[in-house]
Amino acid sequence: MNNILDRQQMHECDMYTINDIGIPSMVLMERAALGVFDEIRARKIDSSNTLIVCGSGNNGGDGLALARMLADEGDKVNVYITGNTSLASGEMGKQYEIIRNYNVKILDTFPESDNYTLIVDAIFGIGLSRNIEGEIFNLIRKLNDKRGFKLSIDVPSGVNSDNGKIMGTTFKAELTVTIGDYKRGCFIYPGAEFCGEIVCKKIGISNKPIEKSKTGHILTIDDLNKIPKRKVRSNKGTYGNVLIIAGSLNMCGAAILAGAAAYASGCGLVRIFTPKDNRIIIQNKLPEAVLTTYDPQYFDDRVLEKEIERADSIVIGPGLGMDVSAGKITEYVLRYATVPIIADADALNIAATNPSLLKKHNCPLIITPHFAEMARLCDTKIYNISNDILETAIKFSKENNLICLLKDANSVIAGSDGSLYVNTSGNNGLSTAGSGDVLAGILGALAVIFDDYSLCAAMGAFIHGLAGDYAVAETGERGLVSSDIVEYVKKVLKDVK
Incomplete structure (x- = not known):
C-alpha cells in the first residue's frame, strides 16, 4: 500500500526533514535530480538532445540539477527558464549559479527547434x-506539440496535485517521476490522463509529521495478502451468507452476475431475493444460489425480514427496477438491516428520489455510484461530478455517514472517517454492461470478512480492476463481457490463501 499525499502533507514532511532532522534542502534537491536521472538511464530514454524547461521555484531547481547530471554524461542539454531568475527561490538561485559553470546552454528565448529527443x-x-x-x-x-519523449518532475505542470483538476492547461507527460511520495492529484481524473506512467523516487523525506494523519492510499498487488486467510477447519457458514436483492422483469442477469461474483470472491452461500418471474433462469444459470422470490404486485416485508435475519452482508440494487415494490424493499433494508450493505444501481436511484433514505441506515453502508447515479444523489449535473470526483466523494460520505465508491477510470473510495483510497487497477474493457453488478457481488463477499469497510471497498475495486487487467491480456478490451470478469476474479484470488 502506497501513500498518496496532498500538497500540505508533502510540505509538512519536507519542512520536518529540513528543519527538524537537519537534511539541507540542497541535498534533497540533488537526490531528487539523481532519482530522475537514474530513471532516465534505467529506461534507456534517449537524452542525447534534451530540453529542460524550468520555473523559478524548487521544481526548476530540480530541473537545473538534472541538466548538470545529463551534461556530465555527455548529453547536449538546453535549458529554458520561465520568469525572472532574480526572483528564483533560494535553492533554485544556487542551482542557477552552479550550472553556469557547466556545459549547459541557457536559452534566452523559447526554442523553436523540434529535434529534441x-x-x-x-x-x-x-x-x-x-x-x-x-x-x-x-x-x-x-x-x-513538440516531438521527443516528455517527462515531468514530481507533477505535470498544470495538474492540481491535490485533486487532479487542470489549472488552465497542462503539460502532457509520458512519464512522471514524483519525489518523496506519490501525489494525490496524479491519480485522479482528469489530471491522471496527463501523467503517463508514474514512478516514485524516495529521497529521504520523513513521513513522521503525518503518521497520525489520514492520508490517501493506493493498493498494490501485495495488498491482496490483506484479505483474511481461509481456515482449514471451516464450512460455508465461516465465509458468510450474502443476500443479493436484485433483478426485475427482463433484468435477471444482474442478479446472476452479482451472485456469481460473490461466489468467485469466496463467500460461503449466496441467497438471492428476486421477483418470481426470474426463478427458472436464475436456477439454471446459478444453481448454487438459494432463491426466495416475491410477487412485485403483492410484496410482503415479512418475507424480506426473514432473509435479512439470515444475512451476513446485503447487496441491493442491481437490476432491481424503480417500481413501488423496489422502493419499499430499498427503504426496508436501509432502515432495518444491521449487517453491511452494498447499495448499487437502482437502490441509489431510489434513494435519489428520497434523499433522507441514506441517512436511515444503522449499519456499515457502501454505495457504488457511477457519475449519473451520483449526479442524481447530489441533484446536480454529471459534469459537476466528473470534474470534481474527489471532493464529491469525500463530502457525500461525511454528510451521510457512509463509504462512497465513486466509479471512474480511477475510482475514488472515501469514508466518513476521513479514509481515502484511489483505485489504479482496471482498463476500459470494464466499461461493459454488468460490470458494476460484478463489483457489487465482490464487495458483498468481502464485507463478510473485513472489519475495515473502507479497505473492503478499496480491495473490492482493486480486485475487480485487476480481474479486468488479467482478462484483457487474453481477450483484448473490445471483447470483454462481464461474465468473463467473474472468471478472472477467481484467477486474481487463486494465490491468496
Missing part, C-alpha cells in the same frame, strides 16, 4: 495554486 517539464511541480495564463500557457501548449 527528451523534453523535461520542471516548471511548477506541486507549487501551482492558480490557473496558468498568458506566456506560460502558450509555452506549455508549444511543448506538448
Whole structure:
C-alpha cells in the first residue's frame, strides 16, 4: 500500500526533514535530480538532445540539477527558464549559479527547434495554486506539440496535485517521476490522463509529521495478502451468507452476475431475493444460489425480514427496477438491516428520489455510484461530478455517514472517517454492461470478512480492476463481457490463501 499525499502533507514532511532532522534542502534537491536521472538511464530514454524547461521555484531547481547530471554524461542539454531568475527561490538561485559553470546552454528565448529527443517539464511541480495564463500557457501548449519523449518532475505542470483538476492547461507527460511520495492529484481524473506512467523516487523525506494523519492510499498487488486467510477447519457458514436483492422483469442477469461474483470472491452461500418471474433462469444459470422470490404486485416485508435475519452482508440494487415494490424493499433494508450493505444501481436511484433514505441506515453502508447515479444523489449535473470526483466523494460520505465508491477510470473510495483510497487497477474493457453488478457481488463477499469497510471497498475495486487487467491480456478490451470478469476474479484470488 502506497501513500498518496496532498500538497500540505508533502510540505509538512519536507519542512520536518529540513528543519527538524537537519537534511539541507540542497541535498534533497540533488537526490531528487539523481532519482530522475537514474530513471532516465534505467529506461534507456534517449537524452542525447534534451530540453529542460524550468520555473523559478524548487521544481526548476530540480530541473537545473538534472541538466548538470545529463551534461556530465555527455548529453547536449538546453535549458529554458520561465520568469525572472532574480526572483528564483533560494535553492533554485544556487542551482542557477552552479550550472553556469557547466556545459549547459541557457536559452534566452523559447526554442523553436523540434529535434529534441527528451523534453523535461520542471516548471511548477506541486507549487501551482492558480490557473496558468498568458506566456506560460502558450509555452506549455508549444511543448506538448513538440516531438521527443516528455517527462515531468514530481507533477505535470498544470495538474492540481491535490485533486487532479487542470489549472488552465497542462503539460502532457509520458512519464512522471514524483519525489518523496506519490501525489494525490496524479491519480485522479482528469489530471491522471496527463501523467503517463508514474514512478516514485524516495529521497529521504520523513513521513513522521503525518503518521497520525489520514492520508490517501493506493493498493498494490501485495495488498491482496490483506484479505483474511481461509481456515482449514471451516464450512460455508465461516465465509458468510450474502443476500443479493436484485433483478426485475427482463433484468435477471444482474442478479446472476452479482451472485456469481460473490461466489468467485469466496463467500460461503449466496441467497438471492428476486421477483418470481426470474426463478427458472436464475436456477439454471446459478444453481448454487438459494432463491426466495416475491410477487412485485403483492410484496410482503415479512418475507424480506426473514432473509435479512439470515444475512451476513446485503447487496441491493442491481437490476432491481424503480417500481413501488423496489422502493419499499430499498427503504426496508436501509432502515432495518444491521449487517453491511452494498447499495448499487437502482437502490441509489431510489434513494435519489428520497434523499433522507441514506441517512436511515444503522449499519456499515457502501454505495457504488457511477457519475449519473451520483449526479442524481447530489441533484446536480454529471459534469459537476466528473470534474470534481474527489471532493464529491469525500463530502457525500461525511454528510451521510457512509463509504462512497465513486466509479471512474480511477475510482475514488472515501469514508466518513476521513479514509481515502484511489483505485489504479482496471482498463476500459470494464466499461461493459454488468460490470458494476460484478463489483457489487465482490464487495458483498468481502464485507463478510473485513472489519475495515473502507479497505473492503478499496480491495473490492482493486480486485475487480485487476480481474479486468488479467482478462484483457487474453481477450483484448473490445471483447470483454462481464461474465468473463467473474472468471478472472477467481484467477486474481487463486494465490491468496
